[in-house]
Amino acid sequence: xDQRTMRQASVAGLSSLETNKVxxxxxxxxxxxxxxxxxxxxxxxxxxxxxxxxLICMIASMVxxxxxxxxxxxxxxxxxxxxxxxxxLGFGIGPVISLYLSxxxxxxxxxxxLGGTATIFLGLSxxxxxxxxxxxxxxxxxxxxxxxxxxxxxxNIFLQIPLASLGISAAxxxxxxxxxxxxxxxxxxxxETNYIMATYGLYLSxxxxxxxxxxxxxxxxxxx
Amino acid sequence: MEWxxxxxxxxxxxxxxxxxxxxxxxxxxxxxxxxxxxxxxVFILGLVALFVLMLIxxxx
Numbered sequence: 419x420d421q422r423t424m425r426q427a428s429v430a431g432l433s434s435l436e437t438n439k440v441x442x443x444x445x446x447x448x449x450x451x452x453x454x455x456x457x458x459x460x461x462x463x464x465x466x467x468x469x470x471x472x473l474i475c476m477i478a479s480m481v482x483x484x485x486x487x488x489x490x491x492x493x494x495x496x497x498x499x500x501x502x503x504x505x506x507l508g509f510g511i512g513p514v515i516s517l518y519l520s521x522x523x524x525x526x527x528x529x530x531x532l533g534g535t536a537t538i539f540l541g542l543s544x545x546x547x548x549x550x551x552x553x554x555x556x557x558x559x560x561x562x563x564x565x566x567x568x569x570x571x572x573x574n575i576f577l578q579i580p581l582a583s584l585g586i587s588a589a590x591x592x593x594x595x596x597x598x599x600x601x602x603x604x605x606x607x608x609x610e611t612n613y614i615m616a617t618y619g620l621y622l623s624x625x626x627x628x629x630x631x632x633x634x635x636x637x638x639x640x641x642x
Numbered sequence: 643m644e645w646x647x648x649x650x651x652x653x654x655x656x657x658x659x660x661x662x663x664x665x666x667x668x669x670x671x672x673x674x675x676x677x678x679x680x681x682x683x684v685f686i687l688g689l690v691a692l693f694v695l696m697l698i699x700x701x702x
Contacts, residue, residue: 473649480656527701534697538690545686555675556683557668564661572654575647588694595690596683634694639701 441547441605443613447500448620454501455508455625462512469517475510479503487618496614504621511629518632523639530639531631539624542595546602553603556596563593584637587630594623594630 462471482503490496518524546553567589574582601619604610610619 470646470649473646473653477649477653477656480653480660484656484660523701530697530701534693538693542686542690551679551682552673553683554673555679557664558672561661561665561668565658565665568654568658568661572651575650575654588691591690591694592687595687599683599686631694631697635697635701638698 436611437606437608440611440613440616444605444616444620447497447613447617448624451500451504451617451621452624455504455511458505458508459512459515462509463516463519466516467509467513469513471512472510472514475506479506479510482506483618483622488615491612491614491618500614500618500621503618507621507625511625514629514632518636521636521640527632527635527639531628531635534631534635535624535628538591538595538627539598539620542598543602546599547606550606551603552607553596553599554609556600560593560596560600563589563596567593580637584634587633590626590630591634594626597623 479502482499487496487499487503490499515528518528521527567586570582570586570589574586598620601610601616601623605616610616
């Protein structure tokens with residue numbers, strides 16, 4: 419083996435090690451933040467927090483996620499911020515879960531949404547990890563899709579059409595699935611090197627899939 | 643529930659604000675799909691859709 423080939427092999431090996439480290443740290447932090455969110459959700463349910471808290475927590479976590487997290491993601495403070503963001507989202511979702519649990523088939527709907535979210539995430543992540551395919555070609559589709567979904571959501575705040583919210587939830591599940599493939603692919607291919615930002619992206623995709631599944635299953639399995 | 647609508651609007655506005663740099667980046671540097679990329683993606687998304695339908699069927 420000549421010197422150049424040896425150097426290339428060494429760089430590829432190092433890069434692979436670096437990628438594995440980012441992936442491992444991302445999954446570890448993701449597990450920790452999901453666990454923390456679950457604890458916060460149970461706490462909110464035990465405290466009987468009103469449903470309106472969901473919106474307040476969501477806005478607060480979005481402000482932190484947009485303005486604070488990117489600035490602190492390269493330091494230790496980023497870890498504190500991501501736990502704060504995910505804790506707020508978990509605390510906000512607590513009253514929503516309480517609302518679903520009070521329905522006739524509530525416990526089954528919540529359990530199915532949880533299991534479904536876990537299956538979708540694990541399946542997509544496993545596929546992206548095994549194939550090592552570059553899914554960034556879906557970026558334009560996801561970006562346009564998300565903008566269409568946001569406009570539809572704004573319109574539906576005023577129109578309140580149940581069929582539209584069903585379509586929006588279905589579209590969110592599809593778009594978040596694309597994002598999981600893209601984000602996992604980016605970590606595997608070395609496109610994402612910051613595990614805190616990678617965790618934030620994957621956490622949001624999982625959170626959105628869970629909320630959307632809960633809504634869809636609530637509509638079809640509800641006792642209305 | 644007017645304040646809820648205002649809150650939802652703020653949340654949507656923030657979401658659009660957060661999405662905008664990503665939209666801009668993908669518009670400026672689009673990544674071309676290679677042969678077979680889209681068919682694979684459609685197949686995977688089809689599986690996700692089937693799985694969601696199965697979940698709906700299980701709660702009915």
